[in-house]
Amino acid sequence: MIPFNKPYFSGKETQYISESIKSGKISGDGMFTKKCHRFFEEEMSFEKVLLTTSCTDALEMAAILVDIQPGDEVIMPSYTFVSTSNAFVLRGAKIIFADSRKDHPGIDESTIEELITPQTKVIVPVHYAGVACDMDKIMELANKYNLFVVEDAAQSIDSFYTNKNGEKQKLGSIGHLAAFSFHETKNIISGEGGMLVINDKRFEGRAEIIREKGTNRSAFFRGEVDKYGWVDIGSSFLPSDIIAAYLYAQLENLDSIQDKRKLIWENYDNAFRGILDKKYGIGLPFIPHFASNNAHMYYIICKNIEERSSLLKFLKEEGILAVFHYLSLHKSKFFEDSYQGQELYQSDRYSDSLVRLPFFPELSMQQQDLIISKIIFYYNNRKRYNN
Amino acid sequence: MIPFNKPYFSGKETQYISESIKSGKISGDGMFTKKCHRFFEEEMSFEKVLLTTSCTDALEMAAILVDIQPGDEVIMPSYTFVSTSNAFVLRGAKIIFADSRKDHPGIDESTIEELITPQTKVIVPVHYAGVACDMDKIMELANKYNLFVVEDAAQSIDSFYTNKNGEKQKLGSIGHLAAFSFHETKNIISGEGGMLVINDKRFEGRAEIIREKGTNRSAFFRGEVDKYGWVDIGSSFLPSDIIAAYLYAQLENLDSIQDKRKLIWENYDNAFRGILDKKYGIGLPFIPHFASNNAHMYYIICKNIEERSSLLKFLKEEGILAVFHYLSLHKSKFFEDSYQGQELYQSDRYSDSLVRLPFFPELSMQQQDLIISKIIFYYNNRKRYNN
CATH class of the missing domain: 3.40.640.10 (Type I PLP-dependent aspartate aminotransferase-like (Major domain))
Incomplete structure (x- = not known):
């Protein structure tokens, strides 16, 4: 795994x-x-x-x-x-x-x-x-x-x-x-x-x-x-x-850790950009012009929660632990009854659709290649998985 | 020290x-x-x-x-x-x-x-x-x-x-x-x-x-x-x-730590009890009939804050770091203005007079003998120090 x-x-x-x-x-x-x-x-x-x-x-x-x-x-x-x-x-x-x-x-x-x-x-x-x-x-x-x-x-x-x-x-x-x-x-x-x-x-x-x-x-x-x-x-x-x-x-070791992380981030991005986004409408990380990238995480944004669940399940079966992230706090059990604001569409979209990929300095090239190829395989064949 | x-x-x-x-x-x-x-x-x-x-x-x-x-x-x-x-x-x-x-x-x-x-x-x-x-x-x-x-x-x-x-x-x-x-x-x-x-x-x-x-x-x-x-x-x-x-x-290592601590406690107590209390009116630890002694600390209670300050100063000069402990919380800067209760005489007495002696498993017999002898020396000669 x-x-x-x-x-x-x-x-x-x-x-x-x-x-x-x-x-x-x-x-x-x-x-x-x-x-x-x-x-x-x-x-x-x-x-x-x-x-x-x-x-x-x-x-x-x-x-x-x-x-x-x-x-x-x-x-x-x-x-x-x-x-x-x-x-x-x-x-x-x-x-x-x-x-x-x-x-x-x-x-x-x-x-x-x-x-x-x-x-x-x-x-x-x-x-x-x-x-x-x-x-x-x-x-x-x-x-x-x-x-x-x-x-x-x-x-x-x-x-x-x-x-x-x-x-x-x-x-x-x-x-x-x-x-x-x-x-x-x-x-x-x-x-x-x-x-x-x-x-x-x-x-x-x-x-x-x-x-x-x-x-x-x-x-x-x-x-x-x-x-x-x-x-x-x-x-x-x-x-x-x-x-x-x-x-x-x-x-x-901050510099060497960051060098390793940035390489992993670039590897994911080079493999996905132009393919997942252009071909399949998958969201990829966006770095605004005023921001830098510290390679903390690499995420992709699925179309919806069903696609995400299907992808996470597929990856798990392939021995890859990708994970989702936050759930909108305004819809939490603790808060939902007191929430009086507007719908927060983007927050809900990230809650439903964002997937974080394995990311740590010791992630090997082979492991990363496997993750990348499985994700691309999934989208190339997603009709088979997405039901 | x-x-x-x-x-x-x-x-x-x-x-x-x-x-x-x-x-x-x-x-x-x-x-x-x-x-x-x-x-x-x-x-x-x-x-x-x-x-x-x-x-x-x-x-x-x-x-x-x-x-x-x-x-x-x-x-x-x-x-x-x-x-x-x-x-x-x-x-x-x-x-x-x-x-x-x-x-x-x-x-x-x-x-x-x-x-x-x-x-x-x-x-x-x-x-x-x-x-x-x-x-x-x-x-x-x-x-x-x-x-x-x-x-x-x-x-x-x-x-x-x-x-x-x-x-x-x-x-x-x-x-x-x-x-x-x-x-x-x-x-x-x-x-x-x-x-x-x-x-x-x-x-x-x-x-x-x-x-x-x-x-x-x-x-x-x-x-x-x-x-x-x-x-x-x-x-x-x-x-x-x-x-x-x-x-x-x-x-x-709980048992061996406790064995060491209990020995240190007993050494202090055997040296002081019957002398500091009887001869000089110094308070020594009291263990009520319903309580056990886990040898967490050995303390003595001086007559007043002046005596305690003098003793702590003497011990420090002799290379021994003994310390006082809490200050009554009801008299703290944070609380004193809102305190509406009675005088808490005992709390104030311990605040002014309690001294904790060096206490840790690696305290050697020689070190402990030195501490004991210096404290007894202090009280035998306290007129010289207590002014």
Whole structure:
């Protein structure tokens, strides 16, 4: 069976974990957490970062930092992971779901303004597949209506947005806050893991506090206060240093991981483009002119849910594990009764029709050739399968 | 310098982490998470457990499971870690702080009933230093007033309560829910880490859901539902399998770790009891007749904060890192303005006067002899230091 994902292992992870253990501190903010923080802040030039136990936790930190109060409205795409919304729901927010673009699963920026009300507090662009949302447009709206922007950059490591001035901006560096994921399905991993990026200095002090269970422990250890105690709400958002040690080995190999992933992405795209799309009307990834491609995922978009089910079944029988992705959150059991917005046709279309293909650095050429040939075979013969 | 704590390493942790990596799944609920769950449920006979990223997260799960609503009251000791309270504050609870026992930092069970109002929903006994609270009394109150009991068992692995029928009950198995910590300062560790114990079957289904970001993913993988989606609030409470691999190596060595810790505890106690208490009026640990001693910590209680500061300073100069512990939460910056209860004299006394001595399995006899001799020297000569 060709799996959908295989967690990447560079070889140095276990060595660094041993070093972390030998350091005498494997709880949060140990030596490898500091190394990771430095890597992101110095090598990658993020303003200020804090590792978390998950991207979910980073989003929860963001929801606390922007001070969500019951009834505050948060605009986000319906086609996203459940944590994008739950992080704000936990603070009492009312979620306002937007549709996706027709050419890409990211939020349709042209639909956002009409969703803004006096209660709106935050816009959460989700850079689906690491492909940038139209951040100029979103930041303009945020400025115009005095809103916060929290980038859900879960899939967006090493990806960029080119703004109207032609400047390349790292995803996760544009909104007031951003959340990354290092879950094992991402480009750079630590099993479970995440990171909050703080681009607005106003949040830096409080971010440290809520990450340390609502205490001013970090300031205490820097000698800024003479004792530490309970000063705010908060949680234990910081990961064990063992997790940071795994992550650091991945970060050191970011370039080689990305080279491998980009090759896999190009192989899929070269095999499919001009064939699946032109001949069979299958959707292929679209990278807007302002976005880069970090080769996080390769997806195809079937005609409908029946075709997708048939294709997934066929591939499974051939030993290939392709998978679908999100289900529109506005139609979830948790939310559907309270949803009062319009139909979100694109969100529903991606929910029904998008297929993610196996994608991991160790996917061999032979495996990829097999996947490609089986998919093309399926469409060449789909009358046989599609009933 | 003799540190206060040194994280324990049995030797097998890195091997198990390598096995977890080789298994192809290092995200949550991998092979070592399952091994840990089995260990707690089969070897230790807990009803149902779920590993979490921290004890804080386990307490947050408990607060969600008992369905805390804004204004619900939760009774807990003021002398506890900030997460005991923050977990409930995050859900809107009003915290009602109780005093500690005069003979022990655990909650004074005789003061609880007068704190109960129609808004009370939960009692949170904190088994300080792994020493049981009076659970018969607390469970009787819970039954009488229809309250939930969430045991904060952060320090309570391998510790017991003997109930009025003479039955030994594991701490964490008595309340409706319980939370354990595997932070590196605990007896059994994984850097950061925790566990929720579910003793009331009503909570089992929902606990799985809220731990999986509010989705019914666990039921889906058991084939109980045909697709999974957003069904509830929740977060990402599950730890990477790397963390579980570390923890499993510790669990396998539970007996030998506990043997080492109990020896250290006895050494301190044999050296001090009859001397520090009788001669100098220093408080020493008290284990009530209904409680066991899991050798989580050895503490002494100075006369006042001045004496404690002087002792800690003396020990530091002698190369020994002893530390104080909690500060009364009702007097914290976050809470003091809203506190309307009585003075909590014992809580304040422990806040001012309790000293935790270096305590970890690899503390050598020579090191311990040095610590003991320095403390006795200090009290024999304290007029010189105490000014």
